[in-house]
Amino acid sequence: MTENTTLRDRVGALVTEAAQAAIEAGSLPDIALPDEVIERPRDPANGDYASSLPLRLARSAMMPPLAIAEAIAAHLPAGEVIDAPRIAPPGFINLSLAEHFVQGEVDRIIEQGAAFANSSLGAGKRAQVEFVSANPTGPLHVGNGRGAAIGDTLASALGAAGYEVEREYYVNDAGTQTDVFTETLYARYQQQFGRDVSIPEGYPGEYMVDLAATLQEREGDRFLAAPGEPPAAGLRELGIELMVEQIRRTLTAFGTNYDRWFSERTLYEDSADGASSAYDTAIASLRENGHLAQREGALWLTSSELGEDKDNVVVRSDGRPTYFASDIAYHYDKFLGRGFDLVIDVWGADHHGHVSRVLVGTETVVGRADALHVLLYQLVTLKRGDEIVRLSKRGGEIITLDELVEEVGPDAARFFFLLRAPSSQMEFDLDLAVKQSNENPVFYIQYAHARLASILDRASTEGHTPDGGDVGLLTQPHELALVREMLRLSEVIEMVATTYEPQHLAHYGTELATSFHAFNDAFRQQGDPGLKVITDDPALTAARLRLVQAAKIALGRVLDLMGMTAPERM
């Protein structure tokens, strides 16, 4: 059994083997077994794992569930990992981890350290997570923060699950939004020099005034042209560059860093060695496959022949490619250009009308779309008390991500977003967010980590060390419960990496912290000075310090995966 198999898979394999042994022994008929044979029971009284296999097989085996349970259990003797199985009506097989196994895992966790709970699910595969990717025409708002928290954590979880992961921001620096942005910027820029020019419709926000001021400060009047004439060359590029810089700073402050900022414009550029652009190649491929049609002066992807409800314009009648064309070229580049095995696009739900189109386009050009997953997160509704705040970059008022981070800090903001399933619409009460920042559950987790660190510190100053501690001395219920909780982490990581739902990690973190707090308080409640981590008994102290050390590793890992700090003190 390899190091990177989850415990769940190990135990599940034992059940599958037992069932097969029962079939070979003739106590079960020769029937097909499902892949998933065990689950985590809700009630811990029913064991660490349980199998409902007997209930599910009853029909095809034509046997009563309890008889099947007995047939399987007979081949599931107590062993290295689990104790003897217990059969429970109407047909469950309940399994508990053996105490010595649980104890031994403490040593293993310490040995693995920061690699604890990694899995090999995605070993040898390259994954890309593209997220936020807001147009560089204004500052990020609170809703973008949700995408950032989700995408970043998902990328971390995929990494822990064995994938080689790249985080990417797709910079939309081509297209009409950029034109409007540049026009507005130039208008604001001219105003800086006292010209009476009107602001085009598009981006009325105050930040454009600041951006123009920055431009004037750094570049002087070199973009100024005669009234009514277009600005000097380079304004567009510099404006976008400044905006992207601002976005990058915002995300860094939020705790999110990218491997690559991908320029949309490069899709249209031939490579240095003379190879055609991604756009040209993708269009040629579509044409070759007979999926393009010239109609009404425009070039269409005949997607209705491919299961879509309508065709989509790829090249406008004025010759400019659409955003959709960029997206086809972009995904061509992701798969055929860069060879990712798994690509996840994290989009706000307001883009959901675009999903099936992109999947069809990708399938047409790449030949398959099963490796592309578009993860939609529902929009964040902002409230101040009872008043709903509209989020609109083009409408003017926005609550920026910077403001949120300023008020509640990056950790609390991230955790707030991570607690909710992407598919869940969430209400964000700005007043409450500030008021509750001290009650945010993230502090509950971080506090647990700080106390673990504190215990190790204290022990160290008193001359105690975890080294050489005998984990066999860990027999208190709260000690073993804490270890059991830690052992779930690899399963949670795999769940996040397969369902693309990071909220499981956030909830697990809370539960792990609860296990520690219960463990810690159990000693205190009993009022016996011998019932602490640091006791008069050096052997027991060392054993418990090992547990504390392992717990700190596990909790630190969870916080790290969520992109949050694991404080030594608070």
Added chain:
RNA sequence: GCGCCAGUAGCUCAGUGGAUAGAGCGCUACCCUGCGGAGGUAGAGGUCAGAGGUUCGAAUCCUCUCUGGCGUACCA
């Protein structure tokens, strides 16, 4: 109209077809005065929107209805 996502405790939300539906906040009553109280235990609080269906078993899967958000561009 059509399509996508949702509807679970007073509020904000978890819940991988399994056993008695959970957490945080708020409310009530306790514990501990600590190796850090940003803690622990217990309690009250539920028609899992509604109605059918599938299944040994449904908050979970299917159908319909109601409610909310979003989309339905030669914008991105």
